[in-house]
Each structure stands twice: as C-alpha cells, then as structure tokens.
Amino acid sequence: MTFEVDPHPLAQLGVVLVAAGRGERLGAGVPKAFVELGGRTLVEHCVETIVSLHGGGHLVIVVPEEAAAATLELASRLVPAGSAWEVAVTPGGRERHESVRFGVAALHETVDLVLVHDAARPLTPAALFERVGAEVRRTGASVIPALPVVDTLKRVSADRVVHETVDRAPLVAVQTPQGFPREQLAAAHDRLGSAPAGSEPTDDAEVVQRAGGSVRTVEGETLAHKLTTPGDLALLEALLQALLAERRLATTQPGGDR
Numbered sequence: 001m002t003f004e005v006d007p008h009p010l011a012q013l014g015v016v017l018v019a020a021g022r023g024e025r026l027g028a029g030v031p032k033a034f035v036e037l038g039g040r041t042l043v044e045h046c047v048e049t050i051v052s053l054h055g056g057g058h059l060v061i062v063v064p065e066e067a068a069a070a071t072l073e074l075a076s077r078l079v080p081a082g083s084a085w086e087v088a089v090t091p092g093g094r095e096r097h098e099s100v101r102f103g104v105a106a107l108h109e110t111v112d113l114v115l116v117h118d119a120a121r122p123l124t125p126a127a128l129f130e131r132v133g134a135e136v137r138r139t140g141a142s143v144i145p146a147l148p149v150v151d152t153l154k155r156v157s158a159d160r161v162v163h164e165t166v167d168r169a170p171l172v173a174v175q176t177p178q179g180f181p182r183e184q185l186a187a188a189h190d191r192l193g194s195a196p197a198g199s200e201p202t203d204d205a206e207v208v209q210r211a212g213g214s215v216r217t218v219e220g221e222t223l224a225h226k227l228t229t230p231g232d233l234a235l236l237e238a239l240l241q242a243l244l245a246e247r248r249l250a251t252t253q254p255g256g257d258r
C-alpha cells in the first residue's frame with residue numbers, strides 16, 4: 001500500500017481581512033468597509049463567509065483605530081458557537097500594504113498559511129477561499145485568483161488620445177483572497193518596508209514578486225467584484241439580490257435545504 005505525502009503540509013490557516021482604507025473613490029462619508037450592502041456592512045459580509053470555512057483558523061481584521069472595539073464586538077457575534085475560528089482586530093496603516101503587514105504580524109505564531117482578503121469584496125464566495133487555500137497547499141507557492149480581461153484594451157495619453165491597442169491575451173484581472181505560505185509573505189513585506197510614495201504595490205502578489213518570489217493563479221469569481229466607485233455599489237446590490245433569490249429558491253425546491 002502507498003501513501004500520498006502532502007509536499008507542503010501547511011496546516012494552520014490565518015486570514016487577514018483588510019478594512020482600514022478610507023474609500024475616497026467611493027466617497028460615502030464613512031470608511032468603505034463600514035458601508036452597508038443589503039443592511040449589513042461589508043466587513044460583516046466578509047466575516048460571515050470566512051468563519052464558515054471548514055477547519056477553523058485565526059481571523060485578523062485590520063481597521064481604522066477608532067473602529068477597533070466596535071468591530072471586535074460585531075465580528076465576535078458572527079462566529080458560530082463551537083466554531084474553531086478565533087477573531088482579533090488590529091489597527092491599519094496609511095497604505096494597504098502596511099495594513100497587510102500589521103495584520104500578518106498579529107496572526108498567531110502557529111499560522112503558516114495566510115489568505116489576505118479585501119473587505120471591499122463583500123460577496124466573495126467561500127469556494128474561492130477554499131480554492132486559493134487548496135492551491136497554496138498543493139504547490140507550496142503564492143496563489144492569486146484571476147479572471148480573463150474581456151474588454152478591448154487601449155493605451156491612451158493624458159489628453160485621452162488613443163495610441164495603441166494592447167494585446168489582452170496574456171492579461172488577467174486579479175482579485176482577493178490571495179494566498180501565501182506565511183514565511184514568504186512576511187519576509188516579502190519586511191523587505192518592502194515603506195515603499196516610496198507613488199511606487200506602492202497595489203496587491204500582495206506584487207510585494208512577493210518584488211522580493212523575487214513567484215506567484216501562480218487560479219480561476220477567480222465574478223462575485224468577488226470589488227466596491228471601488230458608486231457604480232460598483234449598484235452592481236453589488238443587484239448581485240446580492242440575485243444570490244438571495246437563488247438561496248430562497250433552493251430552500252423551496254423539493255429536497256432543497258429547508
């Protein structure tokens with residue numbers, strides 16, 4: 001009899017949920033992670049999904065300092081009784097990469113696999129967290145979700161004149177959660193330090209690549225759409241209504257989840 005040995009036995013899951021941004025492009029008057037979608041904040045949507053992941057883990061939510069106490073209370077209420085999830089909250093930094101670094105530092109020492117997720121992607125399904133985590137475990141590499149680019153791409157100048165069409169075949173749009181062996185992610189963020197203004201990395205895959213690491217992709221999800229501008233809010237509301245209708249239908253079907 002032969003046994004398959006997992007070459008990368010990353011066992012202890014940690015999730016860093018970054019929610020400390022100001023949401024300037026949305027302009028809602030409150031930090032974006034605390035905007036409501038269908039009566040619940042973006043942070044609540046994300047926490048609910050994360051604490052539903054099998055096996056449990058350590059969730060660190062990174063928020064503006066003044067929101068820390070309220071967020072911890074809110075999030076703790078969402079952890080089901082008897083769950084193997086533990087929740088903590090830590091203050092964020094001025095840039096996203098700083099918030100991630102603080103979040104990773106706040107994870108329990110035993111955590112060896114980290115998923116970094118934007119609170120700004122509130123409808124991201126649990127299946128995407130599982131897919132990214134499974135690929136990190138399978139390969140021992142850093143893994144990000146990606147979707148093909150569907151629009152024709154043009155390079156334009158500041159005065160809006162089109163210069164050329166860009167080949168989209170090798171391009172993808174990337175999402176979160178992004179998954180990493182903890183050592184690789186922490187070392188890459190330590191090496192980055194405070195990037196000079198204007199050259200800040202916009203995702204963690206770039207932080208890892210700047211440190212010389214390689215990154216793989218898995219299929220992303222339309223539902224992982226990011227709330228960036230007011231138009232995204234309308235789109236996410238519509239997606240949420242469609243999801244809720246689908247769930248209602250599933251519970252009323254014969255043999256459905258009653």
Ligand SMILES: Nc1ccn([C@@H]2O[C@H](COP(=O)(O)OP(=O)(O)OP(=O)(O)O)[C@@H](O)[C@H]2O)c(=O)n1
Nearest residue numbers: 018019020021022023024025094095099119120
């Ligand atoms: N200093 C920062 C900046 C961003 N984020 C988080 O990173 C995610 C993605 O960032 P983005 O969509 O750019 O959010 P904001 O920075 O809030 O938006 P804006 O750039 O429009 O101000 C969000 O969940 C945001 O809360 C963070 O934790 N800390």
Ligand SMILES: C[C@](O)(CO)[C@H](O)COP(=O)(O)O
Nearest residue numbers: 096118174175176202203226
């Ligand atoms: C991390 C991210 O969501 C991946 O697409 C994205 O890079 C965040 O970028 P933003 O410009 O800070 O919104």
